[in-house]
Amino acid sequence: MMALLSQMLNAVFSNDYLANTLQIATFLLFTAVGVILARRSGVFFLAADGVLSLSATAAFLSNAGIRGLVLGNAQEGTAEYEQLIGRANAFGWLIGMLFGLIVGMTGTLILCWFLLRAKTNTLVTGILFNLFAMTACGMALHLIHREDGLIASGTAASFPALKIDAVAKIPVLGGLFGSTNLLTYLAVAAVFGAFYLLNRTGFGLRLRAAEENGAALIGTGISVERTRFLGMLFAGAAVSLGGIALSLASTSPTLSVQPHGEAYLALVAVWACDGRLWKSSIAVFMLSLVGALSVIWSDFPIPASLVEMLLYAAALGGLWIHAQNLKRRRKRRLRRQRRIVEGEQPTEKRKGRLFSRHHSKKAKD
Amino acid sequence: MNKVIDKIPPRVQRKLTAGFIGLFVCLLAILIFEDHRIEAMKAFFLTPLSSIEEIGALLSYLTPMVFVALATTIIFQCRRYSLSMIGSFMLSASLVTGFLLRGDEQPGWYLIPAALLISIVVGAGVAGIPAVLSIRRRVNITLSSLVLDYLILQLTSFILQNYMRDPSLGQTASFEIPQRLFLLEILPGTGIRLGFLFAAAAVALLYLLLYRGRLGYEIRSVGASESLAGYVGLSYGKTVLKAQLLAGALAGFGGAVEMMGIQPRYVWDGSFPTVALLGILAAVVVEYHPLWIPVCCLFFGYLWRGGMALNAYSGFPKEVALFAAAITALVLFALRDLELKGASRSKTEKASVPSAGEPVSKELKPEAKPRKRRNQPSKGKQQKTHSAPESAKTDAKMPQRESQPMSDPLEKAELESQQNAADYHDGGEEGGEK
Numbered sequence: 001m002m003a004l005l006s007q008m009l010n011a012v013f014s015n016d017y018l019a020n021t022l023q024i025a026t027f028l029l030f031t032a033v034g035v036i037l038a039r040r041s042g043v044f045f046l047a048a049d050g051v052l053s054l055s056a057t058a059a060f061l062s063n064a065g066i067r068g069l070v071l072g073n074a075q076e077g078t079a080e081y082e083q084l085i086g087r088a089n090a091f092g093w094l095i096g097m098l099f100g101l102i103v104g105m106t107g108t109l110i111l112c113w114f115l116l117r118a119k120t121n122t123l124v125t126g127i128l129f130n131l132f133a134m135t136a137c138g139m140a141l142h143l144i145h146r147e148d149g150l151i152a153s154g155t156a157a158s159f160p161a162l163k164i165d166a167v168a169k170i171p172v173l174g175g176l177f178g179s180t181n182l183l184t185y186l187a188v189a190a191v192f193g194a195f196y197l198l199n200r201t202g203f204g205l206r207l208r209a210a211e212e213n214g215a216a217l218i219g220t221g222i223s224v225e226r227t228r229f230l231g232m233l234f235a236g237a238a239v240s241l242g243g244i245a246l247s248l249a250s251t252s253p254t255l256s257v258q259p260h261g262e263a264y265l266a267l268v269a270v271w272a273c274d275g276r277l278w279k280s281s282i283a284v285f286m287l288s289l290v291g292a293l294s295v296i297w298s299d300f301p302i303p304a305s306l307v308e309m310l311l312y313a314a315a316l317g318g319l320w321i322h323a324q325n326l327k328r329r330r331k332r333r334l335r336r337q338r339r340i341v342e343g344e345q346p347t348e349k350r351k352g353r354l355f356s357r358h359h360s361k362k363a364k365d
Numbered sequence: 366m367n368k369v370i371d372k373i374p375p376r377v378q379r380k381l382t383a384g385f386i387g388l389f390v391c392l393l394a395i396l397i398f399e400d401h402r403i404e405a406m407k408a409f410f411l412t413p414l415s416s417i418e419e420i421g422a423l424l425s426y427l428t429p430m431v432f433v434a435l436a437t438t439i440i441f442q443c444r445r446y447s448l449s450m451i452g453s454f455m456l457s458a459s460l461v462t463g464f465l466l467r468g469d470e471q472p473g474w475y476l477i478p479a480a481l482l483i484s485i486v487v488g489a490g491v492a493g494i495p496a497v498l499s500i501r502r503r504v505n506i507t508l509s510s511l512v513l514d515y516l517i518l519q520l521t522s523f524i525l526q527n528y529m530r531d532p533s534l535g536q537t538a539s540f541e542i543p544q545r546l547f548l549l550e551i552l553p554g555t556g557i558r559l560g561f562l563f564a565a566a567a568v569a570l571l572y573l574l575l576y577r578g579r580l581g582y583e584i585r586s587v588g589a590s591e592s593l594a595g596y597v598g599l600s601y602g603k604t605v606l607k608a609q610l611l612a613g614a615l616a617g618f619g620g621a622v623e624m625m626g627i628q629p630r631y632v633w634d635g636s637f638p639t640v641a642l643l644g645i646l647a648a649v650v651v652e653y654h655p656l657w658i659p660v661c662c663l664f665f666g667y668l669w670r671g672g673m674a675l676n677a678y679s680g681f682p683k684e685v686a687l688f689a690a691a692i693t694a695l696v697l698f699a700l701r702d703l704e705l706k707g708a709s710r711s712k713t714e715k716a717s718v719p720s721a722g723e724p725v726s727k728e729l730k731p732e733a734k735p736r737k738r739r740n741q742p743s744k745g746k747q748q749k750t751h752s753a754p755e756s757a758k759t760d761a762k763m764p765q766r767e768s769q770p771m772s773d774p775l776e777k778a779e780l781e782s783q784q785n786a787a788d789y790h791d792g793g794e795e796g797g798e799k
Contacts, residue, residue, distance in 0.1 A: 114695075118701075119702070127446075135687045139685060257636070261512070309516055316513065319505070322504075326503070
């Protein structure tokens with residue numbers, strides 16, 4: 001028992017664990033960015049799960065198809081194979097990415113029509129869309145492999161890893177960052193990109209206005225629907241990239257029809273952080289720390305489902321902690337207000353501003 | 366022909382069209398992807414109706430679906446979009462299987478009612494968790510129930526693999542529940558069991574409860590507008606909790622009915638049961654009306670049995686039924702919108718001067734529309750034909766209705782809540798955002 005525990009701990013303190021965490025964090029981060037952008041467009045992006053699975057399946061299948069087409073009949077180990085494999089892989093992931101984006105964006109467009117144009121109920125449409133996407137992906141996979149829904153690994157090319165020699169020489173982290181996938185860097189860039197888009201551009205301002213105060217935006221002569229639609233397009237692109245990362249970022253890409261609810265985890269992370277970008281990114285990383293456990297402990301004699309349960313339990317716990325914090329904050333505010341009313345405490349100076357209104361009034365007096 | 370079509374109300378027309386499109390999608394998939402088309406189509410379309418046994422199987426297979434659909438109806442009428450019925454269904458099915466397999470030596474008169482009771486308690490318990498979180502802590506109920514579903518998915522597959530698995534089978538499935546523990550067969554030879562009667566009774570009772578009973582009125586008024594329900598003295602939290610617990614109990618009961626006679630092995634290892642998902646879709650398609658649920662379930666059950674027959678024949682993916690059902694529901698949503706658009710357009714055409722410049726009107730339309738509608742005085746026909754607010758609940762905006770006079774406070778409140786687009790913050794985020 002003790003030996004098993006120490007082995008499990010050893011597995012956690014390994015490079016492998018961090019690498020797996022990063023891999024899971026990649027697609028979760030993309031999805032979370034997409035969900036935040038959608039939230040800013042005023043849409044509860046429940047259908048992110050559908051978009052994610054659609055783009056993942058499309059990316060994987062097109063990747064495998066193109067790769068098989070380029071390789072032709074070349075057998076593994078022959079000179080011809082060695083010659084072709086590089087080109088096949090490059091074509092594979094490029095086309096996979098292209099198709100993943102196209103299919104994911106198409107799904108988002110359909111969803112946008114329902115949500116923004118037809119104005120159907122966000123949640124019910126999201127649920128329907130997810131069911132539709134789930135079954136469509138399952139059908140596609142089962143039509144290709146009629147027996148079971150799992151395609152053997154090695155049929156699709158994974159996304160290339162970025163190797164930086166200078167980083168690879170660093171003792172501990174070198175092993176990790178020397179072979180991190182390109183998409184992981186892209187995901188981190190997407191977070192910064194989303195921050196820039198939302199907070200530093202005119203479009204971001206309009207998007208936030210569309211969510212918070214549509215009437216003001218109409219007053220300036222800008223269509224709310226169009227702004228929200230554009231925001232949703234960005235969101236769809238981010239989630240589609242998440243789908244591509246989901247199916248292609250690992251070193252041996254596989255795709256299974258079993259539902260795991262990845263996008264729901266990202267949604268939980270965002271909703272437990274009130275839609276804050278940086279907080280959500282950290283929450284996503286913490287979720288993927290838990291999620292990676294099921295990968296590295298897969299060889300140990302512990303039931304895999306129980307370890308996977310941890311992930312969902314962590315998500316539920318996150319939601320609960322968030323609610324608890326909110327409650328505490330509300331109570332504290334009420335208590336402070338009561339003290340102010342009862343005259344025990346002078347009215348508060350506003351933090352973070354040098355010259356608050358309260359301050360300047362005093363100066364005038 | 367046209368006269369006949371005109372007699373059918375547009376709501377039903379839409380549903381029929383959507384259903385036909387769903388069937389058409391199945392047909393198309395089979396035509397494209399199957400080699401022996403005629404045989405495959407025979408297997409899909411005719412097998413479910415080919416014999417008395419098959420029809421009996423179809424009817425008994427749709428029983429759990431009806432239960433899940435009823436659960437969905439209650440929850441969605443209350444407008445707290447929880448998806449805990451999947452979790453309720455799975456966990457109660459799993460625990461009932463475990464209970465019946467473990468207590469094999471006990472007499473049947475004790476086991477069967479105890480199993481049914483367990484299913485009800487477990488189902489209500491599962492549905493209660495997100496409900497309580499939502500009411501007490503204002504956690505988003507959709508998200509928490511979804512995550513709980515996935516947690517239960519892993520939990521049930523853990524129970525299945527470690528405590529119930531039958532090693533002699535190729536696929537992962539539990540031991541078979543002995544036949545003496547099945548529910549009573551009411552029509553010998555067809556496989557229709559007592560669960561069918563239970564389902565029929567549940568449909569009738571739920572209709573009475575929702576449209577004739579006090580609790581149903583409470584549920585619907587909370588669904589229409591939380592604040593109005595508060596003003597008239599209803600406790601929002603209590604009503605939501607009651608609705609969720611009732612729904613969970615129904616879904617859990619459906620799980621027990623499924624295990625006791627219809628599907629004697631627990632087979633869902635790592636995937637959601639199709640029957641539960643079809644039940645949700647059925648409730649959405651009939652716009653949460655209990656009396657229409659059996660009809661829609663019959664259609665979906667037919668598709669499902671057909672898909673299974675086709676799967677046995679040629680290995681065609683079983684998902685085709687769920688796919689067609691999802692398409693049906695989505696198409697229905699789209700049709701409803703087109704119809705509403707068409708109605709409002711014809712009204713505005715009559716009202717407005719036709720010589721308005723084209724490009725200008727195009728530019729102005731999307732922005733001017735919502736304002737115009739809201740301030741529009743009621744004109745045209747002053748009839749008030751509709752009585753129940755249950756129809757077309759899922760529409761976010763209904764221009765048809767807004768132009769009509771509103772005397773029913775419930776209806777008025779419903780429209781208001783729709784205009785506020787409260788769905789985005791569903792689960793009560795607004796309380797703590799600042």
